[in-house]
Amino acid sequence: MPPASSSKLQALDDLLLAANAGDEKAYRAFLVEVSVIVRRFATRRMPRQSAGFDVEDLVQEILLAVHNKRHTWRAGEPVAPWLFAIARYKAIDAYRRRGRRIEVDIADFSDVIEDPDAVPSAVGHDVSRALDSLGGRQRAVVSALSVEGKSIGETAKKLDMSEGAVRVAFHRGLAAIAKKFGRD
Amino acid sequence: MQTRELIEDLVAGAGRQDQGFVPPFWAVACLAPLLAAAVFWPALGPRPDFAAALQTVRFDLKFVQAGLLAVTAFATLVALARPAQPWRHRALTILLPALVLASAVLMELALVPPELWATRAAGSNALICLTAIPSIGAPVLALFLFALRRQAPTRPMLSGSVAGLGAAGTAAVFYAAHCTDDSPLFVALWYPLASLILVAAGALIGSRVLRW
Missing domain, CATH: 1.10.10.10 (Winged helix-like DNA-binding domain superfamily/Winged helix DNA-binding domain)
Structure with missing residues (x-):
């Protein structure tokens, strides 16, 4: 689990809370932040040379899943573990659909959060x-x-x-x- | 599509709930026994000596075991339904009805002479048991799977199995009121077999329909 002290992750909680209350700006900021976090994870963990695998495809699949399943997050719960569980599920799913198996440890996410300089952010x-x-x-x-x-x-x-x-x-x-x- | 465009599309749809109706779990918990009753009453109904049977421990124990299974499996289901919810400790509570049943079996073995064990275990309702529990549980399983689909289970097959277990527990509470075989030996042999049908169905269907 990522450290609770990570202020970026706590900011996610506030953003999603505001978004659920109808704040479109907050929702946009939330999705952008999610895409950045998830992209770091995908860039680092997914072997780029694997055939037919596009990091940005996975990022978008996760964003779509987060959007469609946003009602399964409840106010008061931390967003981060919820988000990581979804990202992990979609990553495994993406690989399975391409006929491969991949083990994704939840600890991978904390690496990404704790060490954001280790991988290129933004558009990788x-x-x-x-x-x-x-x-x-x-x-x-x-x-x-x-x-x-x-x-x-x-x-x-x-x-x-x-x-x-x-x-x-x-x-x-x-x-x-x-x-x-x-x-x- | 660029990720930026996707985000704009999603923001534009922020006010919509695309998942359709999401039934709350309390409603699912209330509806499940109603569905089971809707199959049970017209098809079987309680046994004629229901009131008298309530005075016997063996009869009552069936409801304890089945009820505990229904409750613990449902609680596990609720945890499995949403991402990152701790579910393992809840899954462990499913052992509780199994422990009650195992103790009841040990007591029965101690109380009943060995030459009667086989007769008690075979009972006279084995086939009815094997068909009634899956039939009563089928609409309950369907309800659970529907509720799970509207959530986000990250373990589709396991969630489906636990849904089957919960449906079996719910069905067994009703079926127990009909069945005249009250020996824990009968319960320990046939009820789990009948439940297994629902668990297998839940796992099979769950691994398909619970993906998202």
Whole structure:
């Protein structure tokens, strides 16, 4: 089980509670957060080279299941174990349908939660591919801000740059990525 | 489809409940005995000496065992129905009716001379027992499976089996009122066999219809 102290997971509880009360914004934020968590899990645990297996397919299957079965979560219960049980079920199911078996330990999820830097977040390998196209400082800055979620202050300190220089490197880096891969 | 688009679609459908009617478990618990009674009364009904039989321990024990099985199996079912609910300790309580039955069998063996054991165990209603319990339990099993489908059991086959067990317990409470074989030896032999039919049906159907 992931540690209860994880504030990100507690935030999930609040988001789903608000969403069930009719807050669409909260529901969107909840689903986005779920997709990020689940993607980390899928990227790390699912062998990418396996034929016909797409990480994003699994992420979407889990999102759909979470949506369809959201009434089986009850206010006051932690969302995380509920979510992980669904993700685990869908992961095993996805593999079975592709004629394979996979053992998914619930502990896999706590790795993912406790160690978010160990795997690329957001759009997984797309981001690392984009980052690879940058060089030196820009890459370090974009990686720290977008992927690791560090603040500008922290990044400036770590890289021994001024905050203004970090901002400039960040925007230039993003512009370079946008130019190379096209917007959106 | 992009995941972002999917999320927008899901947000747009946030107000809808796509699962259809989700029966609460208390309603399922109330409806189950009604369904069993609807099969039991027209088909069998209680035995003529029902009131007198209530005075005997062997007769009453049948209701204790069947009732305990129905309650503990249903409690396990409720835990299995939703993701990440602890169910193992509830599943262990299903041993309770088994223990009561085992103790009753030991007492019977001590009280009844060995030459009568076989007769008592064979009884005179074995075939009725084997058909009545699955028949009375069938609509209950269907109800349980329907309720489970509207939840999210992550172990479809196990959930189906436990649904079968709960249906068997419910059916046995009614059937016990009809059956004139009260010996624990009869109960320990034929009731579990009859229950097994429902458990197997629950496992088989559950592994298909409870996937989501």
